[in-house]
Structure formats: C-alpha cells, structure tokens
Amino acid sequence: MKKCISQNELKSVYVEDGTAKKIFAADYNKSDVLYEALNTARVEDAGVDIPKLLAVSVENGQWSITSEYIDGITLTELISKHPEKAAVYIRKMAEYQVEFQKKTNPLLLKLKDKLVRQINDLKELDSSIKYELLTRLNTMPKHTKLCHGDYCPDNIIVHTDDDANITDITAVDWVHATQGNASADIANTYLMLKLQYGDSFEGIDGSIADLYMSDFCEITGTNQTYVTGWLPIVAAARMTKNKAGEKELLEHWVNIVDFQ
Ligand SMILES: Nc1ncnc2c1ncn2[C@@H]1O[C@H](COP(=O)(O)OP(=O)(O)OP(=O)(O)O)[C@@H](O)[C@H]1O
Numbered sequence: 202m203k204k205c206i207s208q209n210e211l212k213s214v215y216v217e218d219g220t221a222k223k224i225f226a227a228d229y230n231k232s233d234v235l236y237e238a239l240n241t242a243r244v245e246d247a248g249v250d251i252p253k254l255l256a257v258s259v260e261n262g263q264w265s266i267t268s269e270y271i272d273g274i275t276l277t278e279l280i281s282k283h284p285e286k287a288a289v290y291i292r293k294m295a296e297y298q299v300e301f302q303k304k305t306n307p308l309l310l311k312l313k314d315k316l317v318r319q320i321n322d323l324k325e326l327d328s329s330i331k332y333e334l335l336t337r338l339n340t341m342p343k344h345t346k347l348c349h350g351d352y353c354p355d356n357i358i359v360h361t362d363d364d365a366n367i368t369d370i371t372a373v374d375w376v377h378a379t380q381g382n383a384s385a386d387i388a389n390t391y392l393m394l395k396l397q398y399g400d401s402f403e404g405i406d407g408s409i410a411d412l413y414m415s416d417f418c419e420i421t422g423t424n425q426t427y428v429t430g431w432l433p434i435v436a437a438a439r440m441t442k443n444k445a446g447e448k449e450l451l452e453h454w455v456n457i458v459d460f461q
C-alpha cells in the first residue's frame with residue numbers, strides 16, 4: 202500500500218513496496234529533477250552507502266525519483282523523542298559526516314564555483330560586502346571532499362536499538378552535494394542547527410549548533426576558527442533561498458565579515 206511520509210507544495214514522498222518515491226509538482230523544472238537524480242547517483246558512485254537510486258520517471262506530467270526505502274525515523278524525530286540523549290546523537294551526526302567527507306567524485310560540481318555564483322546573484326547585498334566575501338572565498342583552501350550541502354537532522358535517517366541508541370545512520374536529499382572544503386559544509390550545517398534549535402537546548406551546555414561544531418573539530422583536529430571563517434560565506438549563499446524566517450540570522454552572520 203502507498204503511504205505518504207513527507208509532503209510540501211513542491212514535492213511529496215511516498216513509500217511503496219520497499220521503495221521511496223519522490224513525486225514533484227507538475228510545474229517543477231524538469232532539469233532540476235534530472236540534476237537531483239544525477240547528483241544522487243554521483244554520490245552513490247563516490248562509494249557512500251545511501252539509499253540506491255532505482256528509477257526516474259514521469260506520469261501525468263509529474264516527474265518522480267524512486268530510491269530504496271530506508272526504514273527508520275529522522276534525526277529530528279529522534280531528538281524530540283529523546284532530548285536527554287541529544288548530545289550523543291549530535292556526536293553521531295558529526296561522525297557520519299566526517300566519514301562521508303573522506304569520499305569524493307570529480308564529476309560533482311565544485312562547491313567554490315557554486316558559492317561564487319550564489320554570492321554574485323545576491324541582489325540585496327552591498328557590492329563592497331560581496332567583494333569582501335569573494336576575496337575571502339578565494340583565500341580558502343580548495344579541497345575535493347564530498348559535501349552534502351543540506352546536512353540537517355531532517356535529512357538524516359536513523360535506526361535505534363531498544364535503549365534509543367543509534368545503530369544505523371544515513372543521509373538523504375543529496376541534491377545540493379558538491380566537492381569542496383569540509384569545513385564549509387560544517388559551517389552550513391552549523392547555521393541550519395542554529396535556525397532549527399536556536400541558542401540553547403536543555404541539558405546541553407550552550408547550543409546544539411556549538412556542540413556539533415566542537416564535535417567536528419575534536420574528531421578531525423580542526424581549529425574552530427577555520428570553520429567559523431566560512432560562516433559569512435555560507436550565510437550569504439544561503440540568503441539566495443529567500444526564506445523569510447532565516448533573513449535576520451543570516452544577515453547577522455554575513456555582517457561578521459566586516460570586523461574579522
Ligand atoms: N529513501 C528514503 N528512505 C526513507 N525515507 C526517505 C527516503 N527519501 C526521503 N525520505 C523521507 O522523506 C523526507 C523528504 O525527502 P527529501 O529530504 O529527499 O525531500 P525534501 O526535504 O522534500 O526536499 P528538499 O529538502 O529539497 O525540499 C526525508 O526527510 C525522509 O524523512
């Protein structure tokens with residue numbers, strides 16, 4: 202039987218016979234659907250264990266992408282069920298990201314090129330700030346690590362044991378995946394965690410976002426200032442999504458470029 206597990210005005214995900222079928226709205230751009238499918242296949246080719254892409258099809262003018270269904274719940278759901286274990290879950294989230302960042306695929310779009318395009322496209326940003334951001338971006342080390350681009354608890358699917366400990370973890374929604382600097386992807390997730398959970402979380406000393414960043418830095422031996430240096434750049438790039446609820450926080454992070 203077909204069951205809807207996620208829905209918004211642009212796409213819905215249905216589960217049927219062990220597959221997850223993402224059906225796009227009739228007016229959804231065809232090349233965006235094909236790009237999502239190709240990009241996901243390239244992540245699969247990079248050797249990451251993600252739900253396998255099975256089919257791309259069109260029915261009554263609506264495009265769809267079918268992949269293996271992964272049984273489990275999202276990390277967002279798990280954190281709301283067991284907030285007392287949030288710190289352990291965030292650690293797992295960071296560890297999994299560090300694991301897939303070891304992979305790469307030269308055919309993926311380069312993160313730096315994407316960021317340059319996004320910053321140049323921003324109409325609401327002062328040209329001097331754009332210039333500063335692009336100059337900073339130019340000085341950042343160029344890597345080719347697999348970056349998810351939208352790595353947040355809603356896009357992480359987990360399986361747990363009877364004690365609510367994570368036994369399996371995987372990520373979906375690889376449409377924004379690129380090859381680039383791992384710390385940029387961490388900075389992007391940091392912003393998403395700030396937007397989702399704010400500045401404090403019960404039982405955690407500080408915010409979920411800060412905990413996540415320090416976990417990453419500890420696991421990889423990265424200096425935290427190296428990650429925070431990316432914040433103004435990724436915040437500006439994220440402004441291109443034009444999400445009303447994000448504007449204030451993103452502007453705050455973009456403007457930090459002024460005094461660093
Ligand atoms: N292969 C899968 N197996 C299990 N669940 C899935 C699978 N694909 C998607 N889902 C579920 O459906 C939800 C929505 O899917 P997905 O994240 O791909 O699209 P979306 O969030 O609507 O896209 P976007 O973030 O681009 O708007 C996921 O958060 C996850 O809960």
Ligand SMILES: [Mg+2]
Nearest residue numbers: 355356373374
């Ligand atoms: Mg998603």
